[in-house]
Structure formats: structure tokens, C-alpha cells
Amino acid sequence: MSDEAYINDIVVTTRVRLARNITDIPYPIKTTDESALLAVNKAVAATELNPELADDHFGFTSINTLNELNRRSMVERHLISPELGKYKQSGVIINADSTISIMVNEEDHIRIQCILKGLKLLEAYEMVNRIDDAMQEVIPFSYSDKYGFLTSCPSNLGTGMRAGVMVHIPALTISNRLPQIAGMANRFGLAIRGMYGEGSEALGDLFQISNQHSLGITEEEIVNSIHSISREIIKLEREERNSLLINQEDELKDRIYRAYGILTNACVISTRESMSLLSLMRMGVDLGLFVDITDAKLDDLIIKIQPATLALSYNENADDRSLNIYRASFIQQELLN
Amino acid sequence: MICDSCKQNPAKIIVKKIVDGYQSEIHLCETCAQNNDSSANDSNFDITEFIKGILNMQNSSNSAPFPEAYGNAFGFGNAENIKCPTCNLSIGEFRKTVKFGCDDCYKTFDKIIEPIVRRMHSRTIHTGKVSKSAAPSDKGTLHEMAEIQQQLAKAISDEDYEQAAIFRDKLRQLREVSKAAEGKSNE
Numbered sequence: 065m066s067d068e069a070y071i072n073d074i075v076v077t078t079r080v081r082l083a084r085n086i087t088d089i090p091y092p093i094k095t096t097d098e099s100a101l102l103a104v105n106k107a108v109a110a111t112e113l114n115p116e117l118a119d120d121h122f123g124f125t126s127i128n129t130l131n132e133l134n135r136r137s138m139v140e141r142h143l144i145s146p147e148l149g150k151y152k153q154s155g156v157i158i159n160a161d162s163t164i165s166i167m168v169n170e171e172d173h174i175r176i177q178c179i180l181k182g183l184k185l186l187e188a189y190e191m192v193n194r195i196d197d198a199m200q201e202v203i204p205f206s207y208s209d210k211y212g213f214l215t216s217c218p219s220n221l222g223t224g225m226r227a228g229v230m231v232h233i234p235a236l237t238i239s240n241r242l243p244q245i246a247g248m249a250n251r252f253g254l255a256i257r258g259m260y261g262e263g264s265e266a267l268g269d270l271f272q273i274s275n276q277h278s279l280g281i282t283e284e285e286i287v288n289s290i291h292s293i294s295r296e297i298i299k300l301e302r303e304e305r306n307s308l309l310i311n312q313e314d315e316l317k318d319r320i321y322r323a324y325g326i327l328t329n330a331c332v333i334s335t336r337e338s339m340s341l342l343s344l345m346r347m348g349v350d351l352g353l354f355v356d357i358t359d360a361k362l363d364d365l366i367i368k369i370q371p372a373t374l375a376l377s378y379n380e381n382a383d384d385r386s387l388n389i390y391r392a393s394f395i396q397q398e399l400l401n
Numbered sequence: 402m403i404c405d406s407c408k409q410n411p412a413k414i415i416v417k418k419i420v421d422g423y424q425s426e427i428h429l430c431e432t433c434a435q436n437n438d439s440s441a442n443d444s445n446f447d448i449t450e451f452i453k454g455i456l457n458m459q460n461s462s463n464s465a466p467f468p469e470a471y472g473n474a475f476g477f478g479n480a481e482n483i484k485c486p487t488c489n490l491s492i493g494e495f496r497k498t499v500k501f502g503c504d505d506c507y508k509t510f511d512k513i514i515e516p517i518v519r520r521m522h523s524r525t526i527h528t529g530k531v532s533k534s535a536a537p538s539d540k541g542t543l544h545e546m547a548e549i550q551q552q553l554a555k556a557i558s559d560e561d562y563e564q565a566a567i568f569r570d571k572l573r574q575l576r577e578v579s580k581a582a583e584g585k586s587n588e
Contacts (some may be wrong), residue, residue, distance in 0.1 A: 085504070087504060087534070088504070089503075089552055090487070090488045090502055090503040091488075091500070091501065091502055091503055092488075093498065093500050094488040094489070094502030094503060133455055165508035171500065187451040193530075196530075196532075198423055200532065200534070201533070204533075204534040205532055205534060205540065206504045207534055207535055207536060208527075208528070209505060209525060209543055210526055210543060211507065211514075211518065211525075211527055212527030212529060212530075212532075214501075214504055216501055216502075217500050217501075218499070218501070218514065218518055218521055219448075219499070219501055219521045219522075221518060221521075221522070222522065222527045222528075222529055222530035225525075225529070248530055253523075277521070277522040277523060277524070278519060278522065279521075279522040279524055279525070279526075280520075280523070280525065280526055280527065280528055280547060280550065280551075281524070281528065281529065282528050282529045282530075283529050283530055295491070306577070312476020323463045324410060334498055351442075377572055
């Protein structure tokens with residue numbers, strides 16, 4: 065296994081975001097129609113119309129032009145947060161390959177986000193930093209010498225940066241070692257959450273680990289601390305998988321093959337059940353039990369079976385029952401072909 | 402048991418959270434539990450209590466053991482009613498949402514921000530990327546303070562209290578210098 069594959073089977077994605085506000089415009093919670101529109105125009109001028117960013121092919125989408133299903137699907141694909149749309153004139157500016165999304169008028173005027181597959185903290189940081197620099201050539205961002213970049217919520221002050229990784233840690237979950245991971249994250253000043261961020265449930269043994277502090281710490285220090293904990297978690301998860309293989313090989317294989325059995329034979333299946341079974345299968349792929357299936361395919365499948373995203377590919381008016389029926393046949397098709 | 406949030410309906414759901422190694426429990430009714438789903442409420446529940454604490458400190462009936470730790474929040478008068486002249490955000494609103502309304506809020510509520518920031522980040526001075534729009538000012542002192550703050554934290558975690566005391570005194574000294582400079586620039 066190459067070094068990259070060795071890491072990517074546990075670190076699924078890396079995410080870095082910067083929170084910024086435009087000077088002399090009230091923040092979204094206190095905005096007027098006029099000032100909210102001004103923020104949008106400035107954000108578009110600094111991205112879509114910025115010659116320095118021409119190669120990124122940014123395009124703005126107003127949240128008002130999206131129907132509810134499309135909006136939810138974008139949340140499921142981590143392109144926008146569930147909160148986007150709460151304030152006036154919100155929207156998102158996305159680049160050609162959807163690796164960078166810039167939310168406008170969420171809690172702050174601007175949230176520059178980059179998501180990459182695997183453990184790529186430095187690359188993701190360099191991408192958002194480049195966008196930040198280019199935008200600052202066009203619009204001035206709120207800043208104070210003492211508190212750094214000013215944000216609506218003081219928890220984002222300073223660098224305005226949140227960096228994190230999504231890790232897939234089924235063996236540590238099976239062995240009830242999550243409290244230990246949470247404790248370790250805490251000592252590094254990091255927080256651990258479910259797949260869809262704060263307050264969300266950890267479906268499919270997927271967890272997000274990100275920095276809690278953004279002030280009094282440099283961007284490099286944040287990147288380094290997430291990197292160190294990621295390496296540590298990779299090591300622990302791998303040790304745990306090995307120990308499960310040594311002590312309970314048959315039981316482990318039984319769980320994984322049963323998961324495969326259900327996924328390829330079920331007629332009705334919920335998102336929640338699919339995700340916990342796909343998580344077991346993903347570990348099976350990593351252990352070499354399924355030769356024709358890759359982690360990347362399963363990661364893609366996990367996004368495609370989310371309710372709104374699945375409904376878009378099937379029938380926009382589908383109710384939960386017909387969606388669960390369609391999900392079962394969709395998964396079968398994806399796994400068997 | 403009554404809901405901790407609305408204080409009206411009976412609590413049916415217990416939300417357990419571990420923050421900074423401390424476990425806390427919140428008892429909520431079904432309606433408030435649904436609203437509690439939003440990330441803002443989730444991460445800010447204990448910080449809103451903390452802010453309330455700072456604001457209440459001004460009432461002599463509720464004096465803190467170390468009032469000086471809260472800076473000058475006491476000189477605020479009836480703090481709940483103070484509003485930002487630019488965006489009209491009141492401190493009461495901030496307490497509920499933990500969100501400021503504009504850049505000027507950071508000046509208007511300056512006195513209560515530092516304890517909140519310290520609580521959130523353990524630090525109070527930015528050390529990261531410098532904005533292109535940053536005005537040239539007394540960055541020297543601020544950066545030196547930030548550096549010493551880091552050394553102080555390291556000394557404490559290494560249990561080197563002798564060194565820690567030296568850093569603490571140095572930090573106090575610099576804080577005075579920085580305050581004096583601020584006073585001058587405001588004149």
C-alpha cells in the first residue's frame with residue numbers, strides 16, 4: 065500500500081476554512097437589505113470578477129434560486145452549512161471542481177472553505193490562503209491588531225481559521241476507545257464531532273476533528289496540531305484493527321461480510337443503516353476483503369445515498385418510504401456493478 | 402423537572418456534553434431540544450452562562466471572589482442596556498446569540514470582550530496572518546506580549562512555576578506599557 069493510500073483509508077477528507085468580514089458593512093445578523101446586497105457584490109467582485117482568480121472559474125449561486133432539496137443536497141455534500149440562508153442575501157461562490165466554496169452572508173460576510181480528499185492540510189490551507197490574499201487585493205477585511213480578523217462570533221477571532229479532518233475509525237468505535245480519542249483531542253485543544261459538524265451524530269463511524277481555538281495561535285500551529293493528532297489516530301486505529309484481526313478475526317470478518325450481505329440484498333434501507341453497514345464494508349476494503357471495491361467508491365456512495373442527494377437523482381417528490389426502497393436498489397447496483 | 406431553556410415546559414430530554422474535560426447536563430423540553438439542534442446553541446450554551454456571569458458581577462449582591470479578573474466590566478453601569486451606536490446591538494442580544502453585529506461592537510463592548518476571548522481561546526492576542534489592511538501601529542509590544550503569553554503557558558504546563566512567575570510579571574509590565582500607549586493615542 066502506498067503511503068497516501070495508507071493514510072487515506074483512515075483520513076477521508078481535510079477541510080480548512082477562513083472567516084472574514086468586509087469593513088464598514090454590518091455583519092449578517094445586523095444587516096439591511098441594502099448592506100447585505102453590498103456584501104454580495106463585493107464578494108463577487110473579489111472572486112468571480114477578480115482577474116487574479118480567473119483560473120478558478122468561480123460562480124455565484126444565490127440561496128434564493130435553490131429549491132429546498134438542492135439546498136439540502138449541498139449541505140450533504142459539505143458545500144454549504146445548514147445555517148446558510150438564515151440571513152439576508154446569502155449565497156455561495158464555488159470553483160469549477162467544487163473544492164473551494166465561499167459562503168456569503170452566513171454568520172460572517174465571507175467563509176472561504178476548501179475540502180480535499182485524504183490528509184492534505186497544507187495544500188488545503190494554501191488554497192484558502194491564496195483566495196484570501198487575492199480577495200484582500202479587492203476588498204478590505206475587518207481586522208484589529210489585537211484580535212486579528214474580526215468575526216461575528218468571538219470564537220472565530222484571530223486567524224478566523226478552522227481546520228479539520230474527517231476520520232473513519234470503526235475499530236476504535238467497536239472497542240469503545242472513543243472517550244480516549246476525545247480526551248486526546250482535548251489535550252491538543254481540538255474538538256471532535258459527528259460527520260455533519262457541531263451537534264450532529266457520528267454516522268458511519270465518521271468523526272470530524274478540528275481546532276477549537278483560533279486566536280493566539282498561528283495558522284501553521286493549527287495545521288501542525290491537526291496533522292499530529294491525525295497521525296496519532298491513524299496509528300491507534302491501525303493498531304486496533306490489527307488487534308481485532310489477531311484476537312477476533314472470524315467475528316470481525318463475519319460482521320463485515322454480513323454488512324455486505326445486507327447491503328447487496330436489502331429491499332428497503334434507511335440512510336442510517338446504510339451508513340453503518342458501509343462503514344464496516346469500508347474497513348473490509350482496507351483489510352483487503354473486497355478486491356473490486358475501493359474506499360473512494362464507498363466514500364462517493366456515502367454522499368450519494370444521503371436523502372436530498374438521492375432524491376435529486378431519483379424523484380424530487382419521493383417520500384421517505386419510496387426513497388428507502390430506491391436506496392436499497394441503488395446501493396446494490398453500485399456495489400455489484 | 403422544568404426545561405433549563407424556556408423554564409416553562411417539563412424537561413424530557415437530557416443533553417450531555419463534555420467541554421474542556423468537564424461534563425455538563427442540560428434538561429430540555431421537546432421544543433427547546435429541537436431548537437437546540439442548531440450549532441449556535443450547541444456550542445454557546447455554557448458561554449452564554451459565562452457572559453451572564455460577567456454582566457451580573459456588577460451587582461454588588463453577586464460579587465466574584467476575584468473581581469479584578471473581569472477587568473473593568475464593573476464600570477459599565479446598567480450594561481444590559483448599552484447599545485452599539487453603529488448597529489444597535491445590545492449586550493443583552495449578544496448574551497443570547499454570542500454574535501456581534503459589526504466591527505464597532507468590538508470597540509463598544511471592549512471592556513467585556515477580553516475575559517470572553519480568554520475563556521474561548523485561552524489567549525487574547527492575535528499571532529497569525531496579518532491583514533493587508535492592517536494599520537501600522539504599536540505591533541511591537543503586542544507581539545512581544547503574545548510571545549510571552551505562549552512562554553508562560555509552556556512554563557505552566559512544564560510545571561516550572563519559577564519561570565512562570567517571571568513571565569507573568571513581564572506580561573503585567575508590558576500590559577501597563579500598552580495601556581499607557583493606548584491612552585495616549587486616544588487623547
